[in-house]
Amino acid sequence: TPPHAPRxxxxxxxxxxxxxxDKAMLLEIWKYLSGGPTTEDxxxxxxxxxxxxxxxxxxxxxxxxxxxxxxxxxxxxxxxSLSTTKRELIHKCSFNGMACDIDGDFMTHVDPVFGNCYTFxxxxxxxxxxxxxxxxxxxxMLVYVNASDYMPxxxxxxVRLTIHDKEDFPxxxxxxxxxxxxxxxxxxxxxxxxxxxxxxYGDCIPDGKGSEYIYDNYEYSVEGCYRSCFQQLVLKDCxxxxxxxxxxxxxxxxHCDAADPVA
Numbered sequence: 001t002p003p004h005a006p007r008x009x010x011x012x013x014x015x016x017x018x019x020x021x022d023k024a025m026l027l028e029i030w031k032y033l034s035g036g037p038t039t040e041d042x043x044x045x046x047x048x049x050x051x052x053x054x055x056x057x058x059x060x061x062x063x064x065x066x067x068x069x070x071x072x073x074x075x076x077x078x079x080x081s082l083s084t085t086k087r088e089l090i091h092k093c094s095f096n097g098m099a100c101d102i103d104g105d106f107m108t109h110v111d112p113v114f115g116n117c118y119t120f121x122x123x124x125x126x127x128x129x130x131x132x133x134x135x136x137x138x139x140x141m142l143v144y145v146n147a148s149d150y151m152p153x154x155x156x157x158x159v160r161l162t163i164h165d166k167e168d169f170p171x172x173x174x175x176x177x178x179x180x181x182x183x184x185x186x187x188x189x190x191x192x193x194x195x196x197x198x199x200x201y202g203d204c205i206p207d208g209k210g211s212e213y214i215y216d217n218y219e220y221s222v223e224g225c226y227r228s229c230f231q232q233l234v235l236k237d238c239x240x241x242x243x244x245x246x247x248x249x250x251x252x253x254x255h256c257d258a259a260d261p262v263a
Contacts, residue, residue, distance in 0.1 A: 083115030
């Protein structure tokens with residue numbers, strides 16, 4: 001049994017909802033995918049990457065990318081309001097055999113792919129421990145997935161679950177587990193830690209991360225390093241950032257605009 005419980009990050013795979021889709025660019029993308037009337041501006045369709053596309057899978061993938069670009073132009077408050085709320089997703093919860101405080105025990109994390117995600121055991125100064133192993137004493141939740149609010153880009157119903165250390169940034173798109181609707185899903189875990197030696201025995205940085213690491217207030221991870229290197233190259237060459245990754249505030253740059261053909 002680990003000395004303390006890890007973080008659990010719960011996301012809805014829909015990302016952002018039709019019900020709150022009051023932004024012009026998102027609405028145009030939704031109309032295009034739904035077969036409804038869209039803008040006649042060919043420059044807009046070309047910038048979105050839809051011009052000449054006929055394959056449905058390719059269109060959906062391009063639409064997902066465009067939605068991330070469009071959402072990145074909004075404030076954090078606007079992005080949060082366009083996704084599923086905590087009480088809409090989580091209906092019941094217990095940990096260690098006792099009821100959770102849904103409002104106080106879960107922290108909102110806005111993910112560029114999944115929208116609002118909710119992290120359990122987020123407080124780094126408080127360790128939540130389970131007295132016994134097994135699903136009855138772990139984190140148990142009853143979640144509601146409102147498929148009627150799903151965007152046309154959503155390919156499955158259910159939730160996305162990521163288990164990670166409190167010091168690590170969550171990457172649900174890469175390290176998540178999917179739980180479908182209509183079933184009871186159970187996930188077990190085993191803790192394994194690995195420490196690598198710095199130079200001259202390897203290339204690891206002694207303090208864990210360099211100045212170009214884009215995930216502030218989180219410990220270094222290999223995935224975070226890959227994304228940081230990629231984002232730094234995009235910022236250097238395009239003068240704007242990939243919307244999937246944070247842009248360091250010290251660089252005074254923004255995320256790339258979906259309607260910009262160069263981006």
